[in-house]
Amino acid sequence: MPEPFVLEAEQELRARSLMDRVVAAVVKTFEVEATGSGRAPATYVYASQWRACTRRMAIDVAWGHEAPPWPAEALARMRRGKEREVDLRVRLERAGKLSDPKFEVVGGEERFELKGKSGRVVLAGRTDCTVKQGEDTFKVEIKSLSPFVAAKIKTPEDFEQFWWTRPYPYQMRAYQLGSNTRFGLWVLDRGGLPDLMLSDLYAENNLQKAEEFLAAAELASETGVLYRETGDVSILPEFATDAAECARCPYFGNRCQPPLEAQGPALGLAEELVEAERIYWETILAHKQHEAAAETLKDWAKASGSDLAVVGDTILSMSRYFTTEYPVPKEVKQQFARKVERCRTSLARPGMSNTDADAQ
Amino acid sequence: MSEELFGRDYSDADPPPPKEWEEEIPPPEVEPEGAPIGDTGLTLADVMEETREVKRREAALSIPRMIELDPEKALRQVQALTQILPTLQRAAIAATLPSDWVVMKAKGQSDEDATAFPRKPACLQFRRFFGVSIRNPRNIDTGKPECRVTEYEGVKSVWSDRDRKKVPTKVRARRAEIWVDAYSDRLADGIEAVRGVRSSTEEFIGRATEPQDLEEAARTSADNKATRILCGIVSKPVGELAGIMGLTVAQFIAKASTGSGFGTSEQRETARQEQGGHATSGPVSSHAGEFWSVVVEAFGGNEQSAWAYLAEMAAFDGDKGKVKPKSFDHLAGNNGWYRRTVEKWNTQHPDHAFKGGE
Numbered sequence: 001m002p003e004p005f006v007l008e009a010e011q012e013l014r015a016r017s018l019m020d021r022v023v024a025a026v027v028k029t030f031e032v033e034a035t036g037s038g039r040a041p042a043t044y045v046y047a048s049q050w051r052a053c054t055r056r057m058a059i060d061v062a063w064g065h066e067a068p069p070w071p072a073e074a075l076a077r078m079r080r081g082k083e084r085e086v087d088l089r090v091r092l093e094r095a096g097k098l099s100d101p102k103f104e105v106v107g108g109e110e111r112f113e114l115k116g117k118s119g120r121v122v123l124a125g126r127t128d129c130t131v132k133q134g135e136d137t138f139k140v141e142i143k144s145l146s147p148f149v150a151a152k153i154k155t156p157e158d159f160e161q162f163w164w165t166r167p168y169p170y171q172m173r174a175y176q177l178g179s180n181t182r183f184g185l186w187v188l189d190r191g192g193l194p195d196l197m198l199s200d201l202y203a204e205n206n207l208q209k210a211e212e213f214l215a216a217a218e219l220a221s222e223t224g225v226l227y228r229e230t231g232d233v234s235i236l237p238e239f240a241t242d243a244a245e246c247a248r249c250p251y252f253g254n255r256c257q258p259p260l261e262a263q264g265p266a267l268g269l270a271e272e273l274v275e276a277e278r279i280y281w282e283t284i285l286a287h288k289q290h291e292a293a294a295e296t297l298k299d300w301a302k303a304s305g306s307d308l309a310v311v312g313d314t315i316l317s318m319s320r321y322f323t324t325e326y327p328v329p330k331e332v333k334q335q336f337a338r339k340v341e342r343c344r345t346s347l348a349r350p351g352m353s354n355t356d357a358d359a360q
Numbered sequence: 361m362s363e364e365l366f367g368r369d370y371s372d373a374d375p376p377p378p379k380e381w382e383e384e385i386p387p388p389e390v391e392p393e394g395a396p397i398g399d400t401g402l403t404l405a406d407v408m409e410e411t412r413e414v415k416r417r418e419a420a421l422s423i424p425r426m427i428e429l430d431p432e433k434a435l436r437q438v439q440a441l442t443q444i445l446p447t448l449q450r451a452a453i454a455a456t457l458p459s460d461w462v463v464m465k466a467k468g469q470s471d472e473d474a475t476a477f478p479r480k481p482a483c484l485q486f487r488r489f490f491g492v493s494i495r496n497p498r499n500i501d502t503g504k505p506e507c508r509v510t511e512y513e514g515v516k517s518v519w520s521d522r523d524r525k526k527v528p529t530k531v532r533a534r535r536a537e538i539w540v541d542a543y544s545d546r547l548a549d550g551i552e553a554v555r556g557v558r559s560s561t562e563e564f565i566g567r568a569t570e571p572q573d574l575e576e577a578a579r580t581s582a583d584n585k586a587t588r589i590l591c592g593i594v595s596k597p598v599g600e601l602a603g604i605m606g607l608t609v610a611q612f613i614a615k616a617s618t619g620s621g622f623g624t625s626e627q628r629e630t631a632r633q634e635q636g637g638h639a640t641s642g643p644v645s646s647h648a649g650e651f652w653s654v655v656v657e658a659f660g661g662n663e664q665s666a667w668a669y670l671a672e673m674a675a676f677d678g679d680k681g682k683v684k685p686k687s688f689d690h691l692a693g694n695n696g697w698y699r700r701t702v703e704k705w706n707t708q709h710p711d712h713a714f715k716g717g718e
Binding site for chain 1: 448451453488491498571580604605658
């Protein structure tokens, strides 16, 4: 008969081991679905793959099919997005019947293609569905976003805030251009009720951007196919000029070897700047002492209740005055809220004292 | 006119003897030249070469040539540079984290005497502060922006089940090389054709077999090498770095990536994961055997069950998945790991607590 300790320990061991096996098996259920990017070698650019760097789009065309398999975490997220997409499409269909006037959701995923000047398909994609009301047609794109991200997306321009959402407007423009429809509709799945947002191809410079995407896709698909066949990197489009693009590019350093430009800090060598820097650090302690002393004196004077006070050689006089306040409710204030760029400058001496008496 | 620039006296018209700096470099005493330093992609031979290059460049900042062309301008530039350079170096170092450095020391050296080598994140900071642009990355043969990839017969340490250790084995290896130029707009100085090279025989973290990873590593190596040489920061004493970052040497080393002189790679790996610091390379606890007896006794003498349980208890989540001791000796071979396992055991099983070593 084993001791109770041994039994308990073995139970714990079995439970831990079972948990490990369950976790590993769940990961495996996603991993078995992963087969690289799961695509055949491409001859065109996918509408969802707009990138600020045309060279990257070209390499995507050439070697995107050889991308390593997605990790289980990414596969799980994509699967969830796909399932939510089906749910929301069904929800839209039901909403169409309840709406006044009614609208209908026609078709499921619908492929579109855009041809370049050469007559070849250079840009292709798949719209999630189409909403039709009378003669009006909207191409619909369903996106699953984190609630925190979705909260910051109120207009199509807001997609610019995050590098991973930047391709979304280009994808929609491509849909609109490809299907020759003026309006598109984003359904943003954000956890609770979905957010809906309209995209107008004629608004701002959307049409121009759509055409720029088409031109870039044509260049990328032509050079990409040629690069895959010949292996000659010199035929690829120009490198991106934004180092941030390179920093997050999977081809950086392997299939793409861009130069990296950097600009160092501005160097203040002028005599008056050097003098100002010297004075700043020499007087920093005196400045702090001065501020503290002023505060002590003023606080005491205010607390004395008198309009006039004397300390040593100094006379402190208090004058009462009125200012106008505007106690505006928060919700009214928020209506006038706007982001204004400000600049904060801080001074520091690395490896040296910045605040205390050593600064002297 | 000041005759002392960069700590050297240039009043003498003759330039310093060209080989003077070579004598200043201490002989290697850390580890064999071929061994890599942490994940910096550097070997000691590289460090020696880069240090020589930095000194060669310091000496050859063509002071005599600049003075010949425009003495006043040369003086102003050099004075300004002399003043700014240490500030830039300090600022660049202050912007790094201890974990951006690999610390190494020779046998018998104290922690205070250890030396730190910058890793990739540190080099990125240097590039920012010195305005280092990497230009014209290329295959030196074709001039095209791509790596030169060659296959060759290499030697790699491969685990041998028969010998129960890694043994040098001939393998078909792949080498990726790339050359870059670099220019610092703050130093108004550049360097050409710096070679970055990585081979599939080296130890890699992650997907080592992918050719793209090798090429990417070669590019990183070239970029970082050029940056280190241009900025003159190939290595730094730990004390100096800790001072700039406002840390003590012990705090710095606890957070830094540790290399040679700080235990075996296995000990360092487990200690980093477990303690968030480095392992002490002291003797293994002499009480480990007694602890093992206590555990086995708790399992009624069943060694198999005892070990299965203890191994599970000692395991922790590491970067590359769950880290489990391979044997009790493996566990006891790391002081930190062993100590924590004993603590865990004693907390969870006070009735079978191990009192040894008190």
